Amino acid sequence: MSAAPAAPRPGSADPAEFDLLLTPPTARTGWRVAPARVVALCAVELQKLRHDRSELYTRAVQPALWLLVFGETFTRIKAIPTHGIPYIDYLAPGIIAQSAMFIAIFYGIMIIWERDAGILTKLLVTPTPRAALITGKAFAAGVKALIQAVVVIxxxxxxxxxxxxxxxxxxxxxxxxxxxxxxxxxxSMTIAGIVLTRDRLMGIGQAITMPLFFASNALYPVALMPGWLQAISRVNPLTYQVDALRGLLLGTPSHLPLDYAVLAVAAALGIVAASSLLPRLAR
Known part of the structure; x- marks a missing residue:
């Protein structure tokens, strides 16, 4: 019979273990760590909903009023041409986009609050890339808006x-x-990096939300707008979001490749702009 392997003597250690103790494993950096940090930061943001779900209920009131009051009334009036589609059907994708925008456009207030509480400074001294931090918050806002979209649907x-x-x-x-x-x-986070205070951000947010909404195709076709407003509508990302939602939900003619391309490029440029201003916000 073969002899059993000798048990390691007390105090002895494998040479590989000594190597691991003397030379710690290389930490993941750059693009390897960014996706994990984005997911982690997104999850942290969404954890806040578990502690205060009233936000979801209160934010459902305004879309419901738009559909019930504005949609039902203009469906009866038939003042806006919608190519044979009931106006409330035409309006629903626009209200989904509007409610999602209203959630996201004030997201900069949260990052200013984190700055005032000292949280942002602690995040910036970690190995997390600034772009990953902004991307995590941006897609957390997207998931919150997605929950709101389900409510509106x-x-x-x-x-x-x-x-x-x-x-x-x-x-x-x-x-x-x-x-x-x-x-x-x-x-919103880019504006926060410029104005630096919650009061100024709140004022600017309130000043730009309704112009963005009315300068899109959420309530009426772009063809009905005056020429100068049509030009603004064509550079408004909300127009392309509504066009995609309307085409997907109602089956109306749309330009999905263009819509998604514009939204993806706009989101990427927004991440770059907000990331570049993040250190200024944290000073």
Whole structure:
């Protein structure tokens, strides 16, 4: 019989263990760590919903009023040409985009609060890339907006809006909502890096939300706008988000490749702009 292997003597250690103690493993940096940090920061942001879910309920009031009051009234009046689609059906994708934008456009207030509480400074001294920090917050805003979009879709379905339930189209809706919200949250954080205070950011946010909303195709076709407003609408990312949502949910003619390209580029530029101003905000 072969002899059993000798048990290691007390106090002895494998040479490989000594190597590990003397030379610690190389930490992941750069692009290798960025995706994990983005997911982690996004999860931290979403944990806040577990402690205060009232925000979801209160934010559902305004979209419901738009659909119930504005949508039902203009459906009866038939003042806005919608190519044979009931106006409340035409309006529903616009209200989804509007409610998502309203959640994201004030996201800069949260990062200013984190600056005042000292949280932002602690995050900036970690190995987390600034772009990953901003991206995590941007996509957390997108997931919050996606929850709001589900609420609006349910309200619209109860009101009889003829929406699609095709899983692939709904997945496309989710992507459009997240990309659009990521851009508007980055726009808010960029403004926060410029104005540096919550009061100024609140004033600017309130000043730009309604112009962005009315200078889009959320309430009426772009063809009905005067020429100068059409030019603004064509550079407004909300227009492309509404176009994608309307095409996916209602099956109306749309330009999905262009819509997604504009939303993706806008979100990427927003991340770059907000990341570059983050150190200024933390001073």
């Amino acid at each position: 349910v309200i619209a379905a109860v009101l009889g809006v003829a929406l699609t339930w095709n899983p692939l189209r709904l997945l496309g809706v989710a992507v459009a909502v997240v990309l659009g919200s990521a851009f508007f949250s980055c726009l």
